[in-house]
Amino acid sequence: MEPTMAVVMCMYLELGQVELTGKVAIELGAGTGLVGIVAALLGAKKVTITDREPALGFLAANVKENIPPDQLGAVEVSELTWGQGLERYPTGGFDIVLGADIVYLEDTFPSLLQTMEHLSSESSVVLLACKIRYERDTNFLSMLKQRFTVHEVHYDKERDIHIYKAVKLPARRDL
Numbered sequence: 473m474e475p476t477m478a479v480v481m482c483m484y485l486e487l488g489q490v491e492l493t494g495k496v497a498i499e500l501g502a503g504t505g506l507v508g509i510v511a512a513l514l515g516a517k518k519v520t521i522t523d524r525e526p527a528l529g530f531l532a533a534n535v536k537e538n539i540p541p542d543q544l545g546a547v548e549v550s551e552l553t554w555g556q557g558l559e560r561y562p563t564g565g566f567d568i569v570l571g572a573d574i575v576y577l578e579d580t581f582p583s584l585l586q587t588m589e590h591l592s593s594e595s596s597v598v599l600l601a602c603k604i605r606y607e608r609d610t611n612f613l614s615m616l617k618q619r620f621t622v623h624e625v626h627y628d629k630e631r632d633i634h635i636y637k638a639v640k641l642p643a644r645r646d647l
């Protein structure tokens with residue numbers, strides 16, 4: 473699969489509109505790991521690049537190939553299947569949560585949302601590169617908007633790819 477959405481996300485990160493220097497970032501459903509690798513190269517202090525277990529060998533090899541040896545300590549490849557074993561990751565522990573082309577399996581929407589909520593605090597930024605192909609994709613955005621404020625911050629017209637920025641809403645205090 474062509475990592476087009478990952479490429480558009482990297483182009484967006486390179487614009488510098490989101491501060492990466494010194495930040496702690498995590499990439500979900502990383503595939504090749506391109507986005508996490510670029511985040512590290514652009515100055516993130518620590519990047520955790522995640523995917524399901526079968527993807528990790530390829531991911532680790534890509535990281536080793538593309539990150540300078542003196543920066544390798546700042547990048548970790550780690551198993552994260554959405555919604556599972558989240559206690560292994562600090563609650564609200566990431567400044568930036570990144571995902572390219574990860575909104576496509578409707579069955580995973582609740583666990584993907586749960587994962588984003590777990591990893592982010594109200595000061596974190598979640599960035600998603602998405603192609604809106606089917607109605608289900610807008611359904612995910614609707615679900616996301618119940619827990620996050622969501623804005624489109626970039627649109628690549630040629631490739632029809634959107635970048636959404638989501639910031640967690642304050643926890644509800646139901647009386």
Ligand SMILES: C[S@@+](CC[C@H](N)C(=O)[O-])C[C@H]1O[C@@H](n2cnc3c(N)ncnc32)[C@H](O)[C@@H]1O
Pocket residue numbers: 473474475476477478500501502503504505523524527552553554571572573574577580
């Ligand atoms: C379409 S690929 C996108 C890969 C990469 N982000 C890119 O843009 O090239 C979707 C990725 O999500 C991962 N994925 C799918 N379901 C997942 C789940 N339940 N938990 C974690 N990762 C999942 C897949 O393993 C795959 O790497």
